[in-house]
Every structure is written in structure tokens, then in C-alpha cells.
Amino acid sequence: MKISDITIKTFRTYADRWDVGHALPLPNTQMMQTVLTIHTDEGVVGHYFGGGSHGDNEGLNVVDQQQILWRIKDLLVGQDPMDREMIWKWMWVANVQENVASVIDNALWDLAGRFANLPVYKLMGGAGREKVKAYASTYPNIGKPHVYAEHALACKNEGYIAYKIHPHYFWNPETGQPTPGRPSNIKADIETCHLVREAVGPDYVLMFDPWGTYMTMEEAIQVGREL
CATH class of the missing domain: 3.20.20.120 (Enolase-like C-terminal domain)
Structure with missing residues (x-):
């Protein structure tokens, strides 16, 4: 199985946010959201939702999208999507910023889970835990x-x-x-x-x-x- 393509869908959404600079709520704020998808030649895909400055709360900005589609994509097409550690090392030595590299890494983990028909936490060890404490x-x-x-x-x-x-x-x-x-x-x-x-x-x-x-x-x- 080889990576065949990387695509990004951009869409508008709304969410309650916070103006950090003025300590004020920003209800129903318009935001740009993204879903990145890594495709393979066997039809298995992996997705990641978000990736901007607040994780999955907002999408990749235009600059980050261009870096993925015009630089990182060329590194990854034709590679085995299961070689996550090697791909992470490539992005690290290429000075890819952490949030962008993390989007790729998370999408590769999602792809691996779909290929194995298992939730990702099971691939990582699971340890029989199905709940996490919330704070x-x-x-x-x-x-x-x-x-x-x-x-x-x-x-x-x-x-x-x-x-x-x-x-x-x-x-x-x-x-x-x-x-x-x-x-x-x-x-x-x-x-x-x-x-x-x-x-x-x-x-x-x-x-x-x-x-x-x-x-x-x-x-x-x-x-x-x-x-």
C-alpha cells in the first residue's frame, strides 16, 4: 500500500470563542475549518479535522495548507503510510512546524486504524481502558x-x-x-x-x-x- 494523494477540504463553521486580548466572549464566531485526507492506492484513507493554532478548534491556515500540498505531499506520495516514524523524522529534519507535522501524523494514525479495522487507541496499546478523566x-x-x-x-x-x-x-x-x-x-x-x-x-x-x-x-x- 502506497500513499497516492493528500487533499484538504476547507469550509466555514461557527463556534463560541474567546477574545484573549480583551477578556470578552465571542459568541457564534465565524471560523475556517479544514479536513485533511491522506489517500492510498488501495482505497484506504486517513482523516484529520482541524490543525490550526487551537488544535481541532480551527482549520489549517492558507500558508500551512500550501506547505502541505506543495512541499510535504511530494515527500509522501509513493511512500508506505505505515512508516509513520520515518515520515515524522523527514518532517522534523525538514523543519516542518509542529502543528503541520502533527496533522500529517494524526491522519496516518487514523489511516492505520481504518486499515486494521481497530480504534487507534487499541493500536497504541489500549490497556483495557475505555474512559479518560475530564477536567x-x-x-x-x-x-x-x-x-x-x-x-x-x-x-x-x-x-x-x-x-x-x-x-x-x-x-x-x-x-x-x-x-x-x-x-x-x-x-x-x-x-x-x-x-x-x-x-x-x-x-x-x-x-x-x-x-x-x-x-x-x-x-x-x-x-x-x-x-
């Missing part, structure tokens, strides 16, 4: 620290067993306006963590994802010690 995860900049605490408690009351804080990125929680990201908002981030912990109690599982936005190692250590 609530915020957008960045959902508001001032007390807003995170209120939201965390609401999520706990809805039944979520854990809560992840994405704190204040490129946004000033005092003014509610975007910033260049420097200096970091570690004071507000620390306050957020304290208020969330007080709201949900001592035994509730919490996570913290500052997304690499702290300016210095010292800032990261300061927040880490507080956690």
Missing part, C-alpha cells in the same frame, strides 16, 4: 483573579474532577487591556492561584499553565515556589 481548562485572561475562583468553583459543582488555570497572557488584569507581555503578571497569577485554591478546597486537583510567558527564570521560580 475543566480555562482560556487565558478570563478576568481578574476572583473571576477564576468563581469559575473554578462552578466547574467543581458541575462535576469536573480537576481544574487548569491558564493565567494572564499579554493582558493587564488591572486595566483589562492587551499588553506586549512584558513585564509578566506574576502578582495577579499568584493571587489567582490562592483564590482558586481557597474556593475549591484543599483536596481538589489544580493545574497551572503559564504557557512559557514568564520573562525570566526568576519569575518562573517565584511562581513555582508559591505553588
Whole structure:
């Protein structure tokens, strides 16, 4: 079995999103979505939905699509779709950005699952598990620290067993306006963590994802010690 083609379908869709820069909801926002398909000469296909900056929430942008159709496709046509590790290495040494390489890799896994008539998690080992635990995860900049605490408690009351804080990125929680990201908002981030912990109690599982936005190692250590 050989890869014979790669196609991308683009379509318009709508979803509720979040304006990270202004801490405002964006209901029913128009978005571009994509489905990439890897085809083979035996008729087996693999699909991947999405691949943009928020994973499967939005599609590949035009530049990423062109890279796939005019560069990566030439590398892959004629190759065995089961050689996923080799194909990943090719994309790695070709400096293909991670989200694009991941779309190809996920589509190849989907193709393998369809060929074997098994769900992909079974191909990866399965371990007899058919469920995964779910946790609530915020957008960045959902508001001032007390807003995170209120939201965390609401999520706990809805039944979520854990809560992840994405704190204040490129946004000033005092003014509610975007910033260049420097200096970091570690004071507000620390306050957020304290208020969330007080709201949900001592035994509730919490996570913290500052997304690499702290300016210095010292800032990261300061927040880490507080956690």
C-alpha cells in the first residue's frame, strides 16, 4: 500500500470563542475549518479535522495548507503510510512546524486504524481502558483573579474532577487591556492561584499553565515556589 494523494477540504463553521486580548466572549464566531485526507492506492484513507493554532478548534491556515500540498505531499506520495516514524523524522529534519507535522501524523494514525479495522487507541496499546478523566481548562485572561475562583468553583459543582488555570497572557488584569507581555503578571497569577485554591478546597486537583510567558527564570521560580 502506497500513499497516492493528500487533499484538504476547507469550509466555514461557527463556534463560541474567546477574545484573549480583551477578556470578552465571542459568541457564534465565524471560523475556517479544514479536513485533511491522506489517500492510498488501495482505497484506504486517513482523516484529520482541524490543525490550526487551537488544535481541532480551527482549520489549517492558507500558508500551512500550501506547505502541505506543495512541499510535504511530494515527500509522501509513493511512500508506505505505515512508516509513520520515518515520515515524522523527514518532517522534523525538514523543519516542518509542529502543528503541520502533527496533522500529517494524526491522519496516518487514523489511516492505520481504518486499515486494521481497530480504534487507534487499541493500536497504541489500549490497556483495557475505555474512559479518560475530564477536567475543566480555562482560556487565558478570563478576568481578574476572583473571576477564576468563581469559575473554578462552578466547574467543581458541575462535576469536573480537576481544574487548569491558564493565567494572564499579554493582558493587564488591572486595566483589562492587551499588553506586549512584558513585564509578566506574576502578582495577579499568584493571587489567582490562592483564590482558586481557597474556593475549591484543599483536596481538589489544580493545574497551572503559564504557557512559557514568564520573562525570566526568576519569575518562573517565584511562581513555582508559591505553588
